[in-house]
Amino acid sequence: MYKALTIAGSDSGGGAGIQTDLKTFAALGVYGTSVITALTAQNTKGVHGIHPVPPDFINCQLEAVLSDIPVHAAKTGMLGDAKTITAVADSLNKHRVSNLVVDPVMVAQSGDRLLQEDAVDALRDKLLPHALVVTPNLPEAEVLLGRQITTVDAMVAAAREIRLMGPRHVLVKGGHLEGQDMVDIFFDGRTIHHLSEKKLDTPHTHGTGCTYAAAIAACLAKNLSPYDAVTRAKQFITDAISHGICVGGGYGPTNPMGALLRELELSRASQALYKALAALQKTPACANILADGRSNIFYSLEGANSLEDIASFPTPLYRCHNTIAQAGDPVFAGGLYPEEMLLQAHQKDARIRGMINLRYTPEMALAASALNYKTVKLSGDFAKLSEIPEVLVIEPTEEQEGQIILFARTPQEAAQKTAGLARSFSGC
Ligand SMILES: Nc1ncnc2c1ncn2[C@@H]1O[C@H](COP(=O)(O)OP(=O)(O)OP(=O)(O)O)[C@@H](O)[C@H]1O
Numbered sequence: 001m002y003k004a005l006t007i008a009g010s011d012s013g014g015g016a017g018i019q020t021d022l023k024t025f026a027a028l029g030v031y032g033t034s035v036i037t038a039l040t041a042q043n044t045k046g047v048h049g050i051h052p053v054p055p056d057f058i059n060c061q062l063e064a065v066l067s068d069i070p071v072h073a074a075k076t077g078m079l080g081d082a083k084t085i086t087a088v089a090d091s092l093n094k095h096r097v098s099n100l101v102v103d104p105v106m107v108a109q110s111g112d113r114l115l116q117e118d119a120v121d122a123l124r125d126k127l128l129p130h131a132l133v134v135t136p137n138l139p140e141a142e143v144l145l146g147r148q149i150t151t152v153d154a155m156v157a158a159a160r161e162i163r164l165m166g167p168r169h170v171l172v173k174g175g176h177l178e179g180q181d182m183v184d185i186f187f188d189g190r191t192i193h194h195l196s197e198k199k200l201d202t203p204h205t206h207g208t209g210c211t212y213a214a215a216i217a218a219c220l221a222k223n224l225s226p227y228d229a230v231t232r233a234k235q236f237i238t239d240a241i242s243h244g245i246c247v248g249g250g251y252g253p254t255n256p257m258g259a260l261l262r263e264l265e266l267s268r269a270s271q272a273l274y275k276a277l278a279a280l281q282k283t284p285a286c287a288n289i290l291a292d293g294r295s296n297i298f299y300s301l302e303g304a305n306s307l308e309d310i311a312s313f314p315t316p317l318y319r320c321h322n323t324i325a326q327a328g329d330p331v332f333a334g335g336l337y338p339e340e341m342l343l344q345a346h347q348k349d350a351r352i353r354g355m356i357n358l359r360y361t362p363e364m365a366l367a368a369s370a371l372n373y374k375t376v377k378l379s380g381d382f383a384k385l386s387e388i389p390e391v392l393v394i395e396p397t398e399e400q401e402g403q404i405i406l407f408a409r410t411p412q413e414a415a416q417k418t419a420g421l422a423r424s425f426s427g428c
């Protein structure tokens, strides 16, 4: 397995530093080791205190890790002071760690200083020359160069000049620049590359710099070239920001696991929905009780709290050669009535995770009762039902068509109940 090392501060709020670095390594399939340079008492609003780890003990951690676990890449984050920078640079040199990403962390998003002012020279002179990639944000590039940077052209010039300080590649991050596009400049010594993504409208950007640098290190550990590592990491940080977590009263953290978990959840949801579809297809009579252009199979994630957590086929099921067919792979929040009902049902009774909606006829409602399915006729607001039945009968009104809705613990169980109903009802 590929292995990486983060040398950074701990963020007690869980959003930046060591905590996000290890999540990022894990999300990218890289084994993470860590050397902690400082403890910060920190949350989404700011830094309440900093407890530096003595350089001797930082060395002790570095020796423990590097003498036993040869890492394929490393990244540095918050280093705090000049002594720590020197200790880290010496150790990385001694152990010949060559795939090094230096995130020259100076100030937290909240404005709190994370690097002593007199340590900037040590950072520039001792650490930057070892970096394969250095990733300054705009304020950090300004400190390194001693001038303001307010345009993309100025970022390009900054990238060229910072490279003269010794790093092999420079990534100047543009997260602090006004505008609709989030542009970073990557310079490899020959070519200037613009990496651009649309700006996401979210306050949850705590830890973006750390997550980005950790993702670059993870990709370098996996043998990607520096340019490929940075472009893959840009995609990763954009995903992590788009899945940002609304936690705390300040800037919430990015979510390095967000995109991965979503993919996993969609794949589980798809399996459950396709199994249910197969169960419907086994009983051809099921095709007779679909509601034209409206029936679907729905799946709720555990703990669903929005329609984004309800999956279904993207368009209604339809009859095709006497069986049931669908067009397209499952999606979340398909926008199909009555997905809201499964959300409410699951929130009321966490065991309910599957639902199928069918055509209404009075005979179908009777057949459901005759099968001893626990059946309730809806009168009034669904949200006010005290218990979720197995079968909900919605009679037609002038405003809306009737429906029969089956709730179950899984979509497959809902499909089996549908098949039971279809068999008892076949021919009608
Ligand atoms: N709102 C946003 N939408 C999309 N991308 C963003 C947004 N904010 C930041 N980014 C991207 O995140 C990455 C990190 O950029 P940024 O310049 O904010 O780093 P940083 O200042 O070091 O982060 P930190 O806040 O952790 O100190 C960049 O690629 C930037 O373009």
Ligand SMILES: Cc1ncc(CO)c(N)n1
Residues within 6 Å of the ligand: 008, 009, 010, 011, 016, 017, 018, 040, 042, 077, 078, 105, 107, 108, 109, 114, 206, 207, 208, 209, 210
């Ligand atoms: C520990 C730590 N490292 C880095 C940053 C920068 O985001 C932070 N806020 N905290």
